[in-house]
Amino acid sequence: MLNNILNCYHLANKDEISKGKLWYLEARNVCKNIAKETNTPFIVVCGVMAALSPQNYWEQNIKDCKAYILDSNYSPATYGQFKRKAEDIITMDNPTVKKICKVLNGQKITRFFLNIYSRRYNVVTIDRHAIAIYHGTKDHNFKYTPKRVAKIREEYKKAAKIVGVKPYQLQAITWVTWKRINKEVI
DSSP, X not given: OHXXXXXXXXXXXXXXXXXXXXXXXXXXXXXXXXHXXXXXXXXXXXXXXHHTOTTOOHHHHHHHHHHHHHOTTOOOSSOHHHHHHHHHXXXXXXXXXXXXXXXXXXXXXXXXXXXXXXXXXXXXXXXXXXXXXXXXXXXXXXOOOHHHHHHXXXXXXXXXXXXXXXXXXXXXXXXXXXXXXXXXXX
């Protein structure tokens, strides 16, 4: 399965490698801009962005994050449970990384939050695309368990070491590449 990750990386063009390496930095800058525009703490914006991300396209996620921070009656393009998590983060007293991670309470969205919030967290966001890349197909019968996701995360770390990038950068590079290959909207 390591080879599937490496194969996807090797299918990346120069632009995708560049975009992937900078993806989380750019996401961080998006959150900083939303924080400034909405007068909301940066850490809260990152948490809300992560909370509203499941099954959401990135551009829609950005729109939803900003709109929901400005208007709690706004209906983001995600499931109700994630809207509640976003609300809990927005209304949190003295938000901290630990408190936000506790509210997010999911492997994907917690790591997505950490990757966006700071580059010092060397964690890998394993989403449905990373799982598909790992299996080499969208048509897999993956049974989601913490142990299986941890195995995929470790394979991304190994692959990142082989190609000489940070694990979160490899995840982003392969995500961008996978989207192109499968003609999906980012």
